[in-house]
Structure formats: C-alpha cells, structure tokens
Amino acid sequence: MVRHSRRDVLKLSGGLLGGIAVGATVTVAASTERFIVSEKKLKRGDLDGLSIVHEMDPVDFVVVEGTESAVQDLGVDYAPDMSMQLELPGERQDVEPSMADEPLYGLQWDKQVQDVSTCHETTRGEGARVAIIDSGVAAGHPDLQHAVNTDLSQNFTGDGYGAGVPAGGYHGTHVAGIVAANDQNEVGVAGTAPGSELVDCRVFSQGPGASFADIFAAVVYAAEINCDVANMSIGAYPVSRKGFGSFYGKVMNSIMSYARRQGTLVVVSAGNDAADLQHDGRICVEDEETGEVECFPAISVPNEASNVMSISATGPVGFGRGGDGMEEPTTTPAIYTNYGTNAIDVSAPGGNYDPTIIPDDDEVLEPGEDPLWYYDLVLNTVALPVFENMPEEEPPSGEYLGAQYTYSWVAGTSMAAPQVAGAAALVASLMDSQHANKVRNTLRRTAVDVGEKEYHGAGFLDPVAAVEDVK
Incomplete structure (x- = not known):
C-alpha cells in the first residue's frame, strides 16, 4: 500500500468524506438579526418587540429575532447567532439498483467487526430513544419505517418542509440507518440498535449552512423528551476561539451539561481534518485596512465541548477483496480522522x-x-431529496416532492459517531433508568485497547462487551 501523509490525502480526496464538516473550508458568519440571549435576569414582557425563535428555558437561554439595538436594551448577555457554512461531501458510492432488493449485511464490515448480531441475542435496543440531530431522517425509507417517531420529530430550521424528511440531504438518513436500520425485513442493511426509536431533529435545510442556535435548541429538545442518546455527526474545524467567544462556550457547555443531567448522552463526531485536537492549531487573519496579521487559537466544535463523547473513525483497506487484499485491519485509524490524546x-x-x-x-x-x-x-x-427546482450549482428550492430511497457507501467520523450512539442505545435499553454517565462509562470501560491512545481514546468500541457488562 502506498503511504501518504494525512494532509496529502485530504488534498487528494477530501470530497469523499461523509462528515458534514469536511476539510478546512469552514467559515462562521454572525447573524445581524438573530441572537442568543441569556434570560436569567429577564422579566415577563422584556422580550416584547422581539420575535422568539427558540425557547430554551431549562438552560436560561432564548433565541430571538430583531434588531441588535433592541437586544442591547435588554441589558443582559447575548451573542449573534452564527451560521456554519460547511462543505458537504462531493462524492459517495451508491449501491447498484439490482442490489437494493437483497440483504447487504455481508458488505457491512462495520457491523460484522462489532458482532452486533450477538448483541441482538440480548437486546435490539428496545425502549431506547435516539435523537438524530442532522440533515433530516427519511421516515419513509424501507429500512427506517419501523423506527422513526414522526410525532416527536421536529424541524428546527424554519424552512417549512417539516420533519421525518431528508430535506437537508442524504446525510441524516445514512446516520440514522447506522443506528437503527431494520434487521428483520430481509432487505437492505442492519443497524446496531434496530429496536430503538429514532427522533428526527433536523437542523440543516437545502443549503450547506446550519445555525448554532438551531443545533443548541435541538439538543435541549432531545433532553426534554427523554432521549437516551443524541447523535451529532456535525461540526466545524478550525474555528477561532476568539470568534467563538466565551459567551458561546458558556451556552454550549450549559446545554451539554443539561443534557447529561437529564440522562441524555450526546455523541459527537470528532471531525475529518486529520487534525491533532490535543494541540489545536491557530487561525491567522489579515486586517483588510492595516494589513496586520493577528492569530488566534483554533478549536473544533461541538466535539470539544464538555459532557459529550467525541468519536474518531477507523476502517480497513482491502475489505471484500479477500486474502492478501486485507492490507489494513478494521481498527486502523481512518486516514482523515481527527485525533488527540484526551x-x-x-x-x-x-x-x-x-x-x-x-x-x-x-x-x-x-x-x-x-x-x-x-x-x-x-x-x-440513503434518501435523496427531490424538490421542484433542482439546479446543478445552487441549492434546490421550491416544493419538496419526496425522496428517492437507496443505499450508499460513505466515509467519515459522521459514520463513526452513530456506531457509538447505537451501542449506547443497546446499553441504555438494559438499564432501569436514564443515566448518561453510566452509559458513557460502560462504553469507555469495555472498549478494546488497541494502542495509539491519541486515535482511540479509551479504545475501540465493543458493543458485545458493553452489553455483557450491564445485562
């Protein structure tokens, strides 16, 4: 196998990755009319004149629309909402239509290495609830019809297309299938916890951007409806610590802490930038007027927040080619994955x-x-959304007409996180009460030590050992 540096590989094939945040093309734009506001010191009626977008009472924050001067007049801490402009993957490999009617488990090396069928002898995740905070889950997909709770599912984008639909793209449906694709319908693929219930929390619309406020509101909602797990295969790197700001850090950590206290384990993809998160780099910006360059520490969000599980990706090279073709084992750190001790x-x-x-x-x-x-x-x-207007260069628009259902191979830490979310659902289904810390500790304690702590943390996920630990 020809070796490349991780950065070389990103240059060669960055478009292949399946994570929502891919490569270094990430910009964070501040809104001029939408704000996250601390409501600890607010009184009833103080928000008159402002439009409330999201109420997040459990964490004492609210998202409003209006003028910044009106927000300033409140006399409380606030920050503009930010939209992450994220580069979606440009390539994937779809299954040939002739294969869609046959069981595809033999091609799922990920489920085989985790031995999920052995887990299912004890539990399929019955009774566990998993929020998919993503681009939308296709409730009509043949392998997901059994799992998606459309009554609880919610659209946080305000685009009017509703929930339980892949209006933001195929990504959320792929993530959802990894968690809960039906293993008993004799078609398609299998998920880790096919007996679990999925809640679609859609935070992406047709374009590439996602609002921080929408994402935060979705996490609060997932905790409020007693989700055992919330999967967030989303993120951005590098983001300036200065641009992100202390207020945003306070909001994010407060929300993740609330989720943990409610018993909701938040699982987040580590990112696909081949970056050492233990030694975050720096972002340098040139002042357009003075020409001076100022540098700030960089962070990866939201996976560097407190009270979340950050998941790196592994994979083989040579699966399905047989014999000597298996050049790298399934526990090999993926060539694109972010990493970092601690x-x-x-x-x-x-x-x-x-x-x-x-x-x-x-x-x-x-x-x-x-x-x-x-x-x-x-x-x-995978579900491919169809809109009234489907231009090649611009985001689709117009009436949402439905989706085309199929299956696809995709790579990214976005695919690794729901493996953990599914395993967490299996563990949670065996517990008498919701407890995010216990689930997290079980998954970490039973993970297989394969060395290279900077890539694997506590180890490589082992759902069988986790289930045995709690049953």
Missing part, C-alpha cells in the same frame, strides 16, 4: 480507503477492473 473518547468504524486506487471521475474501467475501493467505506441507508 480529545477522543473511543474510536468506531467510520470507513477508510487508499486514495491511490480510487479511479478518476473520467476514468473508464473495463469489466473486472473495478478495485472495489468503496467496500472500505460504511454501507447504509
């Missing part, structure tokens, strides 16, 4: 690849020449 809780299957064997877009392969590189990615459910 920054990662556990590692889990997210997909891997050798960029030297990925054909160019315009390369024509003869029969038998397909290197099957995509077999090293993670295979699961």
